[in-house]
Amino acid sequence: MALFVAGLNHRVAPVALREQLAVEEDKLRELIRDVQASGVATETVLISTCNRVEVYAVADAPGEARAAVFRRLCQHRGVDPATLETLLYTHVDDEAIRHAFRVAASLDSMMVGEPQILGQVKDAFALAQSCETVGPTLHTLFSQAFAVAKKVRTETDIARHAVSVSFAAVELAKKIFDGLTGRAVLLVGAGKMSELAAKHLVDQGAFPIYVVNRTWSRAQELARALAATAVPFDELDTALGAVDIVVTSTGAPEPIIRRDLVQRVMSGRRGRPLFFNDIAVPRDVEESVETLDDVYCYDIDDLQQVVDANLRERAREAQRAEALVEREVAKFSARLRDVEVIPTIVSLRERLEGIRVAELRRALARVPDATAQTRDAMEALSSAIVNKILHVPVTKLRESSRAGVGRSWTTFVQELFGLGRST
Amino acid sequence: MICIGNMVKMLVVLSNLVLIGYACATGLALAYLVQREELVHRLATLATIAAWAVHSVALIVRGVETGRPPLASLSEAVSTAVWVVVLLEMLVERRWQMPALGAFVMPVVLILSLNASAMRPQIGEAFRGAWVWVHIALAMIGVAAFVLNFAGALMYLLQERQLKAKRPGTFYYRLPDLQTLDRLTYRTLALGFAFLTTGLILGAVWARTSWGSVLTFDPLASLSSLAWAIYAATLAGRAVAGLHGRRAAYFSVFGFTMLVLTLGAGLFLPGRHGS
Numbered sequence: 001m002a003l004f005v006a007g008l009n010h011r012v013a014p015v016a017l018r019e020q021l022a023v024e025e026d027k028l029r030e031l032i033r034d035v036q037a038s039g040v041a042t043e044t045v046l047i048s049t050c051n052r053v054e055v056y057a058v059a060d061a062p063g064e065a066r067a068a069v070f071r072r073l074c075q076h077r078g079v080d081p082a083t084l085e086t087l088l089y090t091h092v093d094d095e096a097i098r099h100a101f102r103v104a105a106s107l108d109s110m111m112v113g114e115p116q117i118l119g120q121v122k123d124a125f126a127l128a129q130s131c132e133t134v135g136p137t138l139h140t141l142f143s144q145a146f147a148v149a150k151k152v153r154t155e156t157d158i159a160r161h162a163v164s165v166s167f168a169a170v171e172l173a174k175k176i177f178d179g180l181t182g183r184a185v186l187l188v189g190a191g192k193m194s195e196l197a198a199k200h201l202v203d204q205g206a207f208p209i210y211v212v213n214r215t216w217s218r219a220q221e222l223a224r225a226l227a228a229t230a231v232p233f234d235e236l237d238t239a240l241g242a243v244d245i246v247v248t249s250t251g252a253p254e255p256i257i258r259r260d261l262v263q264r265v266m267s268g269r270r271g272r273p274l275f276f277n278d279i280a281v282p283r284d285v286e287e288s289v290e291t292l293d294d295v296y297c298y299d300i301d302d303l304q305q306v307v308d309a310n311l312r313e314r315a316r317e318a319q320r321a322e323a324l325v326e327r328e329v330a331k332f333s334a335r336l337r338d339v340e341v342i343p344t345i346v347s348l349r350e351r352l353e354g355i356r357v358a359e360l361r362r363a364l365a366r367v368p369d370a371t372a373q374t375r376d377a378m379e380a381l382s383s384a385i386v387n388k389i390l391h392v393p394v395t396k397l398r399e400s401s402r403a404g405v406g407r408s409w410t411t412f413v414q415e416l417f418g419l420g421r422s423t
Numbered sequence: 424m425i426c427i428g429n430m431v432k433m434l435v436v437l438s439n440l441v442l443i444g445y446a447c448a449t450g451l452a453l454a455y456l457v458q459r460e461e462l463v464h465r466l467a468t469l470a471t472i473a474a475w476a477v478h479s480v481a482l483i484v485r486g487v488e489t490g491r492p493p494l495a496s497l498s499e500a501v502s503t504a505v506w507v508v509v510l511l512e513m514l515v516e517r518r519w520q521m522p523a524l525g526a527f528v529m530p531v532v533l534i535l536s537l538n539a540s541a542m543r544p545q546i547g548e549a550f551r552g553a554w555v556w557v558h559i560a561l562a563m564i565g566v567a568a569f570v571l572n573f574a575g576a577l578m579y580l581l582q583e584r585q586l587k588a589k590r591p592g593t594f595y596y597r598l599p600d601l602q603t604l605d606r607l608t609y610r611t612l613a614l615g616f617a618f619l620t621t622g623l624i625l626g627a628v629w630a631r632t633s634w635g636s637v638l639t640f641d642p643l644a645s646l647s648s649l650a651w652a653i654y655a656a657t658l659a660g661r662a663v664a665g666l667h668g669r670r671a672a673y674f675s676v677f678g679f680t681m682l683v684l685t686l687g688a689g690l691f692l693p694g695r696h697g698s
Binding site: 155172270273290305320 | 459460461582586587589590591592595596599600601602603605606665667668669670
């Protein structure tokens with residue numbers, strides 16, 4: 001019996017093929033129930049997202065089980081199974097554990113560290129549970145994969161830094177101000193980009209929001225959408241004095257925020273920093289503004305540069321995450337092997353315990369006038385014998401599983417004691 | 424009666440342990456800044472706590488051995504100041520959630536400890552007395568606060584530089600935001616100034632009652648007055664003239680340089696403060 005994962009992801013298969021293979025929930029249920037019923041696999045979980053289609057299963061013959069799953073999938077979506085054959089990857093045992101951990105921890109994602117994949121894996125697992133195709137092995141595997149994903153998220157900064165320009169603004173603001181709660185934001189220009197940046201800032205507690213736009217009706221419209229206040233264009237100077245963060249995105253051909261204006265505004269701010277996000281091209285904020293003290297002025301290229309640095313940081317953190325996953329795989333692989341011998345150990349124990357209890361009852365029936373003391377002694381004697389007998393086989397079974405030959409031992413022990421059969 | 428010879432031997436062992444501990448803590452704190460491994464930070468914190476605990480024991484043993492506060496020579500006083508610095512560092516790091524702080528404070532701690540570990544002559548018997556101990560203790564707490572002030576200013580300058588240059592690097596990712604750093608610099612300045620001022624006044628009053636004059640030349644007294652003047656100007660600027668941020672940080676670095684010179688002068692030039 002082997003644990004394996006087989007499938008394809010964004011690295012090996014083009015989007016055209018991935019979208020063809022993506023299946024809806026109902027079909028997914030039908031598919032895993034069908035596979036389970038056919039008997040090629042004892043446990044099955046199927047993950048289907050826009051970036052990957054993977055089956056995690058426990059089967060005697062992984063190749064057969066893999067073929068069964070993907071044959072059904074291709075049949076359903078009208079894909080020629082031959083096109084898949086060269087693309088599919090298969091990982092067995094430790095490799096499969098590593099793959100599951102990496103996928104859940106978002107290390108195998110197109111954008112490393114993206115948060116959606118963990119939810120998708122959890123959904124797939126829950127779906128399989130509801131179809132009762134999850135046994136002890138996959139249950140242990142996925143529970144641990146979720147724990148590892150959480151650990152990666154908390155112990156590395158893999159998902160910490162902004163990888164979009166609009167979120168980079170939020171992150172920068174947090175390095176200038178001690179928290180964004182109650183920071184006032186001014187939007188100059190009412191474009192989509194500035195709206196997005198404003199939403200991120202509001203999510204972090206920024207308040208109130210002001211909107212300035214040359215077209216008054218558009219200013220009002222955006223103000224309504226963001227629960228903000230529209231301010232007339234000629235009151236831009238006053239508004240600048242009252243806010244901490246400015247997002248500019250007008251279509252003006254010339255800078256509309258000039259150095260002398262900002263200098264005037266800054267003199268009244270008593271050292272409170274002012275942070276400009278100029279996402280307009282051509283730029284709305286005069287370049288020399290950034291030389292003023294306490295003024296931080298980022299144009300679209302600067303923000304992109306921050307994003308690039310963050311991506312490099314992510315890649316560095318991903319390496320640390322890989323090392324962490326590696327340690328977890330080593331730890332887990334021993335545990336999972338135990339999982340395969342534990343059912344045998346339990347049934348062996350139950351079998352001997354059943355014999356002991358039955359024989360004890362029979363023996364006690366023959367001596368009805370035995371004292372409580374005698375009964376206790378017989379009870380203790382029989383228990384001791386059973387435990388002494390069990391000790392070596394149980395130890396051997398555990399050792400065999402750690403040595404990777406648990407499967408043959410469990411079969412042997414089951415045969416020897418007639419376990420797993422209704423005898 | 425405890426054998427003095429054993430005590431001296433024990434003190435040497437203890438101060439070596441303290442030095443090793445602070446060296447480890449410094450290395451780990453710097454490694455954490457570069458590596459950002461949570462485990463490294465935990466180890467740095469452990470090393471700091473352990474070294475500080477041994478340091479506490481060493482100070483007590485020295486006090487018991489000599490029957491006076493461990494403040495009678497400049498090296499003793501600096502060692503006590505270092506003890507206060509590490510205490511403040513641990514408190515601020517925890518309270519303000521600034522895991523990177525150690526990387527800026529512990530190197531200073533290590534350098535000061537190396538200086539303090541060298542044996543220096545003590546102040547004369549005639550100078551000892553409750554007033555003098557209080558004078559030295561207050562001044563040393565002031566010095567300790569200024570070490571934190573210096574670390575805060577340094578962090579501010581590094582973070583500000585990265586934000587202005589728009590090229591996020593190690594410091595951008597590891598250091599806290601500018602406003603928090605500016606507040607840390609302000610608070611430690613106020614704290615340090617209050618203690619240093621009281622300490623210096625006590626010293627001057629004592630000098631007047633002992634020598635009848637505060638103006639006799641003494642290198643440590645003169646230089647520390649200069650450092651005090653820089654800090655006074657910075658604090659006044661911050662309080663009333665809107666001095667803040669980068670400029671205030673420059674002043675802090677300048678003041679601390681003067682303070683280090685003061686200690687250096689106290690250690691190497693002859694004067695009333697020992698040597």
